[in-house]
Amino acid sequence: MKRMLVRDFIYDRLYHPVEGYFVKNIQLGALKNPIEFKQLLGYEDYTKKLAENYPENQWLTPSEVFRPYYGITLGNYINQQFRFTRKEKLRIVEIGAGYGAACEGVLYYMRNHQPQTFSNLEYHLVDISPEACVQAEKRLSQDFKQQIKKGNLRIFNQDFLNYKQHTQNNEMWFFVFLEVFDNLAHDKVIDGKQVYVENMKEYTETITDPLINEVYAMYQQFKQQNKNQDENIEDRFLFNTLRKLISKYYGNQKSNSIFLPTGALQVLKHIKSNFHNPSLVIADFDLLKNNFTQESINAPIVSKKLTKPHERLDYESYLVERGAADIFFPTDFNFVQYMVKQILGLDSQIFKAYQFADQFSQSSWTTTKSGYNPLKEDFGNTSFLVTDHS
Numbered sequence: 001m002k003r004m005l006v007r008d009f010i011y012d013r014l015y016h017p018v019e020g021y022f023v024k025n026i027q028l029g030a031l032k033n034p035i036e037f038k039q040l041l042g043y044e045d046y047t048k049k050l051a052e053n054y055p056e057n058q059w060l061t062p063s064e065v066f067r068p069y070y071g072i073t074l075g076n077y078i079n080q081q082f083r084f085t086r087k088e089k090l091r092i093v094e095i096g097a098g099y100g101a102a103c104e105g106v107l108y109y110m111r112n113h114q115p116q117t118f119s120n121l122e123y124h125l126v127d128i129s130p131e132a133c134v135q136a137e138k139r140l141s142q143d144f145k146q147q148i149k150k151g152n153l154r155i156f157n158q159d160f161l162n163y164k165q166h167t168q169n170n171e172m173w174f175f176v177f178l179e180v181f182d183n184l185a186h187d188k189v190i191d192g193k194q195v196y197v198e199n200m201k202e203y204t205e206t207i208t209d210p211l212i213n214e215v216y217a218m219y220q221q222f223k224q225q226n227k228n229q230d231e232n233i234e235d236r237f238l239f240n241t242l243r244k245l246i247s248k249y250y251g252n253q254k255s256n257s258i259f260l261p262t263g264a265l266q267v268l269k270h271i272k273s274n275f276h277n278p279s280l281v282i283a284d285f286d287l288l289k290n291n292f293t294q295e296s297i298n299a300p301i302v303s304k305k306l307t308k309p310h311e312r313l314d315y316e317s318y319l320v321e322r323g324a325a326d327i328f329f330p331t332d333f334n335f336v337q338y339m340v341k342q343i344l345g346l347d348s349q350i351f352k353a354y355q356f357a358d359q360f361s362q363s364s365w366t367t368t369k370s371g372y373n374p375l376k377e378d379f380g381n382t383s384f385l386v387t388d389h390s
Contacts, residue, residue: 003198005209007185007262010318010327014183015128015159019323022129022183027305027326029058030099030135034067042370046378056307059326061179062283062353062382063102066366066375071105073361073375074281077386078106078174079114080360081279085389087172090121095160095267096180097125100136107144107153123147126156126163133157161266167276175271177282181336182328184263187212188296191256200319211262215339219260222338257296259329264336268343279387280340280348283356284331286383300329333383346387353382 004012014021021027031053040046054060063070082090094103103125110118127133133155140153147153156163167173188195193204194212207213271278288301302315304325318327333350340348351359354376366375 001197001199003196005212006188006195006197006202006259006318007211009197011185011263013318013320013322013324014185014327016322021323021326022132024323026129026131027058028098028129028132029055029060030064030101030139031055031060031067035065037069037366037368037374038364040368042368042372043374043377046368046372046374051310057305059305061098061101062379063105063178064099065378067101068105068108069361069365069375071102071107072109072365073105073357074102074176075106075109075114077281077356077360079110079117081174081386081389082117082172085172088120088170089168089172090117090174091124091165091167091171092121092174092176093124093126093163093165094176094178095126096177096183097127097136097155098132100125100139102176102178103136103153104140104143107140107147122152122154124154124156124163124165126158126160128157128159130157161270164274169276172279173275173277174279174281175275177267177280177284179284181261181264181282181284181331183326184261184267184329186259186298186300186329187215187262188257188259189216192216197319202319211265212260215260215262215265218265218339218342219258219335222335225338226334259296259298259300261298261329261332261336261339264339265343268339272344278344278346279389280344280346280385282331282333282336282385283353283382284333285328285381286331286333287381288328288330298329298332300327302327331383333385336385340385340387344387348385348387351384351386353379353384356384 012020015023017023035049037046040049050065078092092106097103103123107123110121125136127136137148137155141148144153187209189207189212190204192207194207194209195202195204207216300318302318302320302325304313306312315325337348337350340346357376361375363373367373
């Protein structure tokens with residue numbers, strides 16, 4: 001195997017055009033029918049229903065589990081922001097759109113509740129997986145065939161870094177990343193040195209790669225900023241206790257070894273170079289309990305979905321064969337927020353998923369008979385980042 005930076009190795013494992021995990025063996029699932037939450041008794045009934053309908057050897061994303069309400073919630077948020085800016089046309093670009101569950105919900109909401117916005121809407125799905133694009137078109141053709149024919153709903157089977165469009169001043173461009181940042185390639189730095197992989201082993205060398213150098217410097221600045229903020233925390237005992245608990249249950253991570261989101265940096269730079277005045281929605285896992293022995297900060301989970309709903313095969317290292325497993329990272333939303341400000345110059349807000357649902361969904365949509373609401377109470381380790389508008 002040729003020598004590769006860690007981000008290139010991970011990209012090759014996940015996105016190789018023939019043998020990559022998301023190309024040859026995508027383990028993304030879909031429910032045959034949406035869950036009727038109002039008919040369920042409560043938490044136990046919800047988990048039972050989900051287990052009974054969970055597809056074998058496949059993952060389900062929140063947008064699929066809560067279809068169509070997850071997409072409707074997102075659509076409600078986007079429409080509110082669009083009306084605030086008073087632009088004439090709305091352009092939504094969903095990256096890593098999978099089988100189109102979120103898109104379906106957004107379009108359903110716009111068509112039925114915001115017809116004026118719907119008439120000025122163009123929606124693009126961008127996904128590197130050929131299978132995902134085929135399934136998305138199949139699903140969306142059922143209710144939105146006319147939008148596809150008119151070119152208002154388009155599917156791009158390509159890497160987002162190759163996606164470009166002509167933009168106009170009267171358009172608002174929304175870039176939506178749902179469970180995407182966790183799968184963006186990362187680089188690894190140990191003791192201030194970049195890591196490369198050769199013959200399935202790690203080696204270190206002086207940092208020479210411009211992307212690693214940029215994001216590592218940015219991370220050092222971010223860490224110093226956080227250190228200054230930490231020193232102002234009044235309840236030092238509580239702060240240290242929480243830190244110890246996190247270390248106990250989520251790994252005793254070594255501060256000299258870290259995975260850095262160079263893939264996220266590439267994405268933000270691509271948006272900055274090609275799109276005027278963008279808006280972002282990023283939703284992802286903010287915390288993952290990893291089973292690694294290497295104990296690096298921001299270490300990924302490397303896992304393959306097995307037959308049963310909550311059954312999976314975890315690997316001890318990201319150094320796996322091409323296409324063998326998913327490699328996904330927890331998203332440090334505070335650092336992403338810092339990157340968004342540094343690269344795009346945009347302020348942003350971070351919400352826990354339940355906070356986002358509180359503001360932009362209606363409880364009646366997914367509340368069970370007992371009052372348990374899985375849209376707000378399941379997936380507790382997920383967050384949203386949304387950019388502000390002036």
